[in-house]
Amino acid sequence: MLRPDRMSKVSVAGAKPYLKEVVEELHDLNLVHVSDYDGRWEGFDNGTPMEGGEEVSERLVQVRAIESKLDLEPGEFPELSNERYSFTGDRTEELERLEEVRSDVNDLDDQRVELKDRMRELRERQRTLEPFVELDIELDLLRGYESVELRVGTTGDREGVLEALEEASSIQEHDVIGDEVVAVVARTSDGGLGDALAGVDFTELEVPDEKGHPGDLHQELEHEIQDVEDDLDSVEDDLEDIKQRHGAFLLALEEELSIEAQKSEIPLQFATTENSFYAEGWIPTEEVQDLNGALGRAVGDHVEVQELEVAEYDEHGHAVEHGDEEDDEDHEDFEDPPVKQDNPEVAQPFELLVNTVNRPKYTELDPTFVVFLTFPFAFGFMIGDMGYGVLYMLMGAAIYRFVDSDAMKALGVIAIWAGIFTLLFGYLYDDIFGIHLADVGIHLPLAGSFSKGIQAADVAQTWLVASVLFGILHLNTAYVFGIVNHVRHSVKHAVLEYASWMLAINGFFIWVFSRHVAEPKPDFIMGETSVLYENSMFALGFPGFSPEVGVAGLVVAALGAAMVVAGEGIVGALELPANAFGHVLSYLRIMAVLLAKGGMAFVVNLLVFGAYEDNGYIQFGLHESPAATVAAGGADSVAFGGIVWMGVEAGGALLAVAAVAAVLVFVLGHILVLLLGITAAGIQMVRLEYVEFFGKFYEGGGRPFQPFGRQREYTEDGN
Amino acid sequence: MLEALTDPVLLQAAEGLSDEAAENIADIEGQHMANAAAAIAVGLAAIAAGVAEKGIGAAAVGAMAEDPDMFGRGLLMTVIPETLVIFAIVVIFLV
Numbered sequence: 001m002l003r004p005d006r007m008s009k010v011s012v013a014g015a016k017p018y019l020k021e022v023v024e025e026l027h028d029l030n031l032v033h034v035s036d037y038d039g040r041w042e043g044f045d046n047g048t049p050m051e052g053g054e055e056v057s058e059r060l061v062q063v064r065a066i067e068s069k070l071d072l073e074p075g076e077f078p079e080l081s082n083e084r085y086s087f088t089g090d091r092t093e094e095l096e097r098l099e100e101v102r103s104d105v106n107d108l109d110d111q112r113v114e115l116k117d118r119m120r121e122l123r124e125r126q127r128t129l130e131p132f133v134e135l136d137i138e139l140d141l142l143r144g145y146e147s148v149e150l151r152v153g154t155t156g157d158r159e160g161v162l163e164a165l166e167e168a169s170s171i172q173e174h175d176v177i178g179d180e181v182v183a184v185v186a187r188t189s190d191g192g193l194g195d196a197l198a199g200v201d202f203t204e205l206e207v208p209d210e211k212g213h214p215g216d217l218h219q220e221l222e223h224e225i226q227d228v229e230d231d232l233d234s235v236e237d238d239l240e241d242i243k244q245r246h247g248a249f250l251l252a253l254e255e256e257l258s259i260e261a262q263k264s265e266i267p268l269q270f271a272t273t274e275n276s277f278y279a280e281g282w283i284p285t286e287e288v289q290d291l292n293g294a295l296g297r298a299v300g301d302h303v304e305v306q307e308l309e310v311a312e313y314d315e316h317g318h319a320v321e322h323g324d325e326e327d328d329e330d331h332e333d334f335e336d337p338p339v340k341q342d343n344p345e346v347a348q349p350f351e352l353l354v355n356t357v358n359r360p361k362y363t364e365l366d367p368t369f370v371v372f373l374t375f376p377f378a379f380g381f382m383i384g385d386m387g388y389g390v391l392y393m394l395m396g397a398a399i400y401r402f403v404d405s406d407a408m409k410a411l412g413v414i415a416i417w418a419g420i421f422t423l424l425f426g427y428l429y430d431d432i433f434g435i436h437l438a439d440v441g442i443h444l445p446l447a448g449s450f451s452k453g454i455q456a457a458d459v460a461q462t463w464l465v466a467s468v469l470f471g472i473l474h475l476n477t478a479y480v481f482g483i484v485n486h487v488r489h490s491v492k493h494a495v496l497e498y499a500s501w502m503l504a505i506n507g508f509f510i511w512v513f514s515r516h517v518a519e520p521k522p523d524f525i526m527g528e529t530s531v532l533y534e535n536s537m538f539a540l541g542f543p544g545f546s547p548e549v550g551v552a553g554l555v556v557a558a559l560g561a562a563m564v565v566a567g568e569g570i571v572g573a574l575e576l577p578a579n580a581f582g583h584v585l586s587y588l589r590i591m592a593v594l595l596a597k598g599g600m601a602f603v604v605n606l607l608v609f610g611a612y613e614d615n616g617y618i619q620f621g622l623h624e625s626p627a628a629t630v631a632a633g634g635a636d637s638v639a640f641g642g643i644v645w646m647g648v649e650a651g652g653a654l655l656a657v658a659a660v661a662a663v664l665v666f667v668l669g670h671i672l673v674l675l676l677g678i679t680a681a682g683i684q685m686v687r688l689e690y691v692e693f694f695g696k697f698y699e700g701g702g703r704p705f706q707p708f709g710r711q712r713e714y715t716e717d718g719n
Numbered sequence: 720m721l722e723a724l725t726d727p728v729l730l731q732a733a734e735g736l737s738d739e740a741a742e743n744i745a746d747i748e749g750q751h752m753a754n755a756a757a758a759i760a761v762g763l764a765a766i767a768a769g770v771a772e773k774g775i776g777a778a779a780v781g782a783m784a785e786d787p788d789m790f791g792r793g794l795l796m797t798v799i800p801e802t803l804v805i806f807a808i809v810v811i812f813l814v
Contacts, residue, residue: 356790356791356794357791357792357795358791460812461812464812522812522813524812582802582806585802585805585806585809586802586805588805588808588809589801589802589805592804592805592808683794683798684798684801686794687794687795687798687801690791690794690795691795691798691799
């Protein structure tokens, strides 16, 4: 669970004539991660692709080109998985079909390219005409003058242009036609119109080389564009039609050809001589027998399968003790085993969160299961609302159902888990969209055993302490992981760099929660005023550790700190306050998000229903207007009238307006809180996992286990 | 002005109140001042976190554009300064 699958390195050796059968069998098994042969033995060369490989690759390129022109993605036409294609025999029929589809698609694609070019050209012409439409003068009249100069352009300052023309000494006569698009005509002595216009807001436009009225031309172009668009649509329709008729066939053919290409190229990773081949690869240790059996059945004694080694989980697969430095030279030939994570099915979606940082190395613990235990739990605690919980579950289910990507599907499952815990904690807080069910007369067992602490300081303080305790537990787990990862490699390393931090953190916080030096400590963390002794939700009766235990805690913390300095030197000393204190306090974000999200939902309901204040507590006006409650002596004062009650009081048309406003505020407000909940609770908890938790022990950098083979989706093995 | 609101003697002199009333008002005003101070502390910390994240976020997006696999590490680096605000929240509970 916390370790990846144990891997064995195996070798397969045999005579060349059996190569093809061995490759077929290995591919069908889909179990062996084949290692690359690096040419290290004399006399053994990398193999060559199998016969026919080139033709297969060529055809594969053709099929993929057609798919890209059709915009056909793998994963489309999933209904085909029930009736699979089988490519057997000489495939004349299939190749003919492919050829036909290919020539049709190419023709249509050529037409499409041509039409798109034409469209671009027409649009460009239309665009250059636009200013002239505004000017509304026939294009022929805008050029070809000898005695006067004429320029067309855009300006934002017609007056400025006129002024410049007046002032220019070389201009004898002038006229400006138009408003923003202007035609400037002038009789000049020396062709100085350009100079006169140089200093003013005037951008010259070239007069298009066309004849006629610009408005008509524009209109004509519009018709032409419409025609081209129709043609383009019809070409697209034809392509879509081909896609529907042949899409499944193309995907199946691509799959078959990829498999053949994969098979034909695998000898490149083998070591071969003239008459024999030798391959190495990784396989989960428990599958070695299956590999032996399957190859034995396929080719009998003609190949030799050997389990070369079973990779150990300690550093580099060997117990090496060279002090702190790893001696790389010893491991020149050693190849890290690929990593096949082995988590229970429920926790597997959370591999996404771990692998986003990095895939675990073969030699280290896989923290996925801890993320599975902590992430949805903390998320649910922070949001804690039955209404939001159900919505998160629905959102997750929708992503899982409708998005076709493994990563998104995993995200969907994570959202469902987060929703479940949000629902559970929501039940304990007795909150549905921020409203207590008890307030509307529904009393469920255990509901309301917790509160969010928006209105009660001692509850907020309880969650503050709870967040810190959760943090200490989480960090201890991290250091235990660190110890396990390193203890076999070097006990000294494990103790000085991981156990030392555990001592420092735990010792220090035992002192914090003790009655030693009570005066400066806040009341709520120790003594009979402590929230752990008693708070308005539950009484644990824990008044803090005794002063003696507190002093012992300090001693342990000092010992831990000394070990840290011994292990990590000056850097460790500098890190002490951050890791031992700061990182624990960082978990306060859990309480902070709880209060912030609770507070936002509270405000939304306050606006809609209004609220009255009684003995310092604010209650929503769910049954009658807050003003009525106060008037009847049921409360001290009105906190806010509430949109609903304001409408009721005003009556008539205003009631309708208020009703619409209330629904809008309620729905939009809660959607906002719901979405911000994802970024707040989700990102904050991810951060705690990544920075505070992973940061303590996680290295990552494992290679994914990619066995030679492929899951067939559209085809079945025809051979 | 601040001093006049929180010091009972000055307050008494200014408003001509009884001893007890002056003490009470000073207490209440003092608590308000502390609350306001805490609010300012959180707000400033939030601004500081924002300023710090601005640069990191921009760099992280750049890194992600080069290599989408950087998403996890980019996110991780970007949110590191947020702890500043969390520490400021502790202040609320201590005033």
